Amino acid sequence: MAGLGIDGLASGLDSTSIITSLMNIEAKPQAALKTQLAKVTSFSSDLQALNTAVAAIATAATASAKSGALAGYAASSSSTTVTASAASTASPGEVSFTVGQLAKTQVNVGDAMSVWPDSPPVLTLVGADGTKTQINPASTSMADVTSAINAANAGVTATRVSAGTDGSGNALYRIQLRADESGAAGAFTAYRGDEGAVTAGTAVAFGAVVTAAQDAQITLWPGSSAQQVVTSSTNTFDDLMTGVDVTVTAVDTVNAVTVAVKPTTTNATTTTASMMASLTALFSGIATKTATTTAPNSSGGTSVTGGSFTGDQAVRQLKDAMLSAATAPVDGVSPSTIGITITRDGTITFDSAKLATALENDRVGTEAMLQSISGRIATAATSASDKSTGYLTTKITGQESAQKTLNEQISSWDLRLATRKSNLEKQYAALETSLSTLKSQSDYLASQLAGLQTSYTS
Known part of the structure; x- marks a missing residue:
């Protein structure tokens, strides 16, 4: 209004401040919508982060639940000039050979x-x-x-x-x-x-x-009736034994090298440790977003504020499902026997040494138990995070729809408030104009009356 040059011109009122105050009152419903939008946006963002973490767990658990996924093998060599590496597809065994020549590039x-x-x-x-x-x-x-x-x-x-x-x-x-x-x-x-x-x-x-160009060459079972020459264009013999690659670095046609493959618990222990760490991080994140905070309020008391996940049924359902999947008995045997234990505060602890011992004592049975647990975790995580049917995914979609609706309502209020402000400015401008006219008329009448009085006294 001040910009129009009529703010209080005739009335002496601070029209701009009055309109601002009135607009603040008018805008309260929109302010409430903006506050609600901020909460919905924050909640949606937290849900998306949670869903991403759960989806990653689902992928890892699905992989480790597959047959043989936790099996591990280690390859060793009797010579420092020969190295061997074993994949998960390997199986126990050994083979001996001599190295006749190394690969050369022409x-x-x-x-x-x-x-x-x-x-x-x-x-x-x-x-x-x-x-x-x-x-x-x-x-x-x-x-x-x-x-x-x-x-x-x-x-x-x-x-x-x-x-x-x-x-x-x-x-x-x-x-x-x-x-x-x-x-x-x-x-x-x-x-x-x-x-x-x-x-x-x-x-x-x-x-x-x-x-001269030359293939690497080894002789299997040297000196026996079964000896056989095997060649490779490089110094690495891929899949010499199933799932085992062997690399040679020196020629030795006299001393046979033995490569042996034995089961190892490293793969199962490492995979399980990674899975339990992901679950622990998941539960910790949920706990943080569920925790309440207490702070003084204006009346001298205290106010309790919940986290974004406080009281949310879907998040509670997820935590219960994941915790049960990880810690419920398998064929009547508690996972605590292999190092996976539920705690008082509703999370889990993992003892890798206990798992290693269980694997040493019963590798097949322990790996089967771990695969069952992985399968349950995969099912629970997928149920929550599936791109089409996951209940977390569905909830996120609902939150995004709510954000869209709130944004539309806020935009509608922008137009409504702009119209209301324009009307108020017109009303106060008209008031100033009317008062100015009345003042002019009053001044005119006053001057006329003064003239009449002067004429009468004369």
């Missing part, structure tokens, strides 16, 4: 040259499978030849190596060709000449073989 090196000796420059690479790749460099420059070989993607990498100068002071280079793949599969032959010359047998071989 390397060829050409003569020292200042430029490629043929013009136009042409060379052909022939792979181990007989595939021919003709290469036509842009010029006889050794740099162009090197670049052309690398651009051909023929399974060979070229490197230009400085080799001094010739008698005329020209820089000399040698081209080194190295196979991209180790082992016999990476073998190649390089020729000066096109594919036709190679086929006709008239092409000139390029470069000397510095390192």
Whole structure:
């Protein structure tokens, strides 16, 4: 109103302050909606975080509930020059072998040259499978030849190596060709000449073989009638035993190496510890969001404020379901016998040493019990967090719908309040105008009366 230049002009009223006060009263319903929106938004955000954590637990529990998922095996080697690693698909056993040779990658090196000796420059690479790749460099420059070989993607990498100068002071280079793949599969032959010359047998071989392509080779059960040679293009023999990879680093044709695979409890213990840690974090987060706080109020007493999850049925249902899944007996046996214990405050503790002992005493039975618990946890977590049917997911959808409705109502109030303020401003402007008119009329009448009195007394 002050901006219109009529604030209290005739009435002496602070119209702007009056309108502001009236609008504050008018806006109370909208303020209540905004407060409600803030609570709904915070609750929805907390639910989404909770749902994400539960979904992660569901994924992990589903994986560990699968048959054999908790089984673990460790591979050992009798030699420091041989290493072995076992996957969950491995099984107990051992195998002995000698190492006949290591894998090698072919390397060829050409003569020292200042430029490629043929013009136009042409060379052909022939792979181990007989595939021919003709290469036509842009010029006889050794740099162009090197670049052309690398651009051909023929399974060979070229490197230009400085080799001094010739008698005329020209820089000399040698081209080194190295196979991209180790082992016999990476073998190649390089020729000066096109594919036709190679086929006709008239092409000139390029470069000397510095390192010949070679597969790694081991002999299983050496010295017996069952001995067998096994090769690999690398020094790693994948799946030499089921689920076991073996890597060799030195040749030894005399002393046999033994690789043994034995069961280990590490996988079950580690997986279970991770699962219990996730559940503990979940229960802790729920407890934090459920806790109430006490603070002094304006009347001299205290006010108790609940957390965002306080009294929420879905969250309570989740906690009860997850806690029961983790701690309820399996075939009449309490999970506390393997280190999973429920506490007084409604959470769990996990004793990894107790689980390790149980696995040592009865690995099969303990793993079966852990899988049953994982299956129950997976079911409970999925029931809550499933993208389509989870009750937490459904509740989040409801909260998002409530947010949308509240935002629409708040926006509607924005329009309503703007209209109300505009009407108040018009009313007070009209009041000031009316009062100003009345004041003008009053002043006029007063002057007329004064004139009459002066005339009468004269």
